[in-house]
Amino acid sequence: MTTEASTPPPIRIFHIQPGASVAELDALPTRPPPVGFYWVACTRAELESGLSRIQAMLQAVTGLQLLDLHVTDLLSTQLPSHHDYTSQYDLLVMRQLAASTQEQAQQPLPRTTRNAPPVLRRIDTSPVGLVVFDALLLSVHPGGCAVRDSYAERLLAPPPLAAQPLDADHAEATAEVLVCELNTGPSVAGVRLPANTADLMLRLVNHIVDNYLDLRRDLTRLLDHWQVALLNPRGRFTHWGALMAARLALHHLAEICEDQRSAVQAWTGGLDDGHLVYGDSVAQRELELIRVRSRDVLEHIARVAHHVRRLEQSTEAAVQMHFSVQNNRTNEIMRVLTVLTAVFLPLNLIAGIFGMNFEYLPFVDQHNGFWGAMAMMLVIAGALTGYFWRNRYLARTGRG
Numbered sequence: 335m336t337t338e339a340s341t342p343p344p345i346r347i348f349h350i351q352p353g354a355s356v357a358e359l360d361a362l363p364t365r366p367p368p369v370g371f372y373w374v375a376c377t378r379a380e381l382e383s384g385l386s387r388i389q390a391m392l393q394a395v396t397g398l399q400l401l402d403l404h405v406t407d408l409l410s411t412q413l414p415s416h417h418d419y420t421s422q423y424d425l426l427v428m429r430q431l432a433a434s435t436q437e438q439a440q441q442p443l444p445r446t447t448r449n450a451p452p453v454l455r456r457i458d459t460s461p462v463g464l465v466v467f468d469a470l471l472l473s474v475h476p477g478g479c480a481v482r483d484s485y486a487e488r489l490l491a492p493p494p495l496a497a498q499p500l501d502a503d504h505a506e507a508t509a510e511v512l513v514c515e516l517n518t519g520p521s522v523a524g525v526r527l528p529a530n531t532a533d534l535m536l537r538l539v540n541h542i543v544d545n546y547l548d549l550r551r552d553l554t555r556l557l558d559h560w561q562v563a564l565l566n567p568r569g570r571f572t573h574w575g576a577l578m579a580a581r582l583a584l585h586h587l588a589e590i591c592e593d594q595r596s597a598v599q600a601w602t603g604g605l606d607d608g609h610l611v612y613g614d615s616v617a618q619r620e621l622e623l624i625r626v627r628s629r630d631v632l633e634h635i636a637r638v639a640h641h642v643r644r645l646e647q648s649t650e651a652a653v654q655m656h657f658s659v660q661n662n663r664t665n666e667i668m669r670v671l672t673v674l675t676a677v678f679l680p681l682n683l684i685a686g687i688f689g690m691n692f693e694y695l696p697f698v699d700q701h702n703g704f705w706g707a708m709a710m711m712l713v714i715a716g717a718l719t720g721y722f723w724r725n726r727y728l729a730r731t732g733r734g
Contacts, residue, residue: 344380346486348373352529356489362391371531372470375482381474382409388472396467398422408463408474415461415593417600424466426535426601428542429459429590430481459590462542464535471531473538481541489527529620536627539598543634550641556580557649564656571656577649584646591639595632602628673727677718681711 347359351370363372372395374388381388389399400408404425407413418425462481463474475482528534557580563571605625688695688707697703722728 345374345376345384346482348375348486348489350489350527350534352527354527356527358486358490362387364391364394366395366469371468371534373473373531373534374470375473375475375486377475377477377479378409378411379477381405392467392470392472395470396423398467400465404465408465411460411476413461415590415597417597419604422467424601424604426464426466426539426597427461428464428539428594428597429461430476430479430542430545462538464538466531466535468531471534473535481538481545485538485541529623532624533620533627536624536631540627540631540634543594543631543638546638550638553580553584554645557645557652561648561652564652565659577653581646581649584642584649587642588639588646591635591642595635595639598628598632598635602632669727673722676722677715680714680718684711684714 345362347362349357349359349363349367349370349372354369362374374391376384376388385405392399400423401420404418407418407425407427413427415429416427460476462476462479463472465472465474473482528537560571560573560577560580563569563573602625605621605628684707688698697706700706719728
């Protein structure tokens with residue numbers, strides 16, 4: 335039974351039957367699924383308040399319970415992305431690249447992003463915990479997590495209309511889809527059902543990483559605007575505090591990507607080592623598909639990390655070019671002032687000579703002495719100006 339999308343419950347329980355359908359349950363399961371597996375998605379607040387009910391549910395469905403240390407990890411809001419495992423289940427913690435609105439309202443902003451633009455405040459992250467059993471996936475999200483609700487809506491979307499007869503041109507493509515569905519199950523509203531809990535976990539992780547795309551576009555647009563302002567020789571850049579916050583946020587994103595890649599690589603290493611508990615119950619074909627999907631997740635994380643490093647480098651280059659432009663502008667101003675000083679220096683010398691307090695000075699008693707001195711000073715100034723202009727001392731660097 336599906337609840338209203340406008341008021342999703344704190345705990346959402348799904349029964350996924352690969353190759354069949356998806357159903358949302360109203361209550362926690364009390365026995366192992368006859369077919370398929372369960373996905374139990376809850377918030378950290380619900381896990382903390384209903385820990386005994388969830389532990390009892392895990393005991394009834396899987397015959398196991400979470401260790402106290404892992405419960406502490408799932409309830410923590412400061413834990414970095416990492417992977418841990420026991421002989422019974424795997425724990426993967428992934429930090430979201432965009433914190434939810436409710437989470438931001440409850441937590442104060444860091445000092446580095448308090449005065450930053452809204453796009454930088456979205457980089458405050460929150461962890462999502464994923465506990466992978468053989469017959470159940472438990473995911474612990476922050477309040478109002480868009481990852482859980484958006485992927486759940488994709489799973490619960492109504493299936494497409496009945497297929498129409500296909501012509502010969504689509505026969506080959508249809509055959510390929512049918513062959514793929516034999517291994518991974520049919521698609522629901524364009525979303526192929528996960529084959530097992532590990533497959534669903536990787537899809538959620540991939541959804542978390544792909545959510546960076548919206549933030550990446552906004553952050554790129556903001557940094558491009560700042561770069562234009564930095565390289566404007568006639569403007570005065572005043573957003574130094576926000577720019578420093580952006581550089582710190584990009585560095586924070588780079589660290590998050592490294593932690594995510596290390597966590598997924600550690601989990602993938604368990605597939606080869608054979609310590610994953612669900613490895614024995616998964617067919618070889620499904621195991622290969624899990625390896626392929628895990629490599630795809632790693633490739634997505636690598637693309638995010640590459641883009642973050644490129645933004646850091648472009649921002650650093652823009653800052654360096656800004657200071658180079660300012661230095662060139664200062665040098666041009668000093669050059670003009672130096673030329674003006676050199677032009678007026680002989681004029682000051684002439685004025686100083688004729689200003690001496692001697693009883694007799696040449697040309698002082700003549701009626702046209704003043705105009706002669708002025709003419710001589712203008713000739714000297716014009717000759718020096720022409721000399722400096724000819725040698726490009728007064729020309730702008732951009733035009734030369």
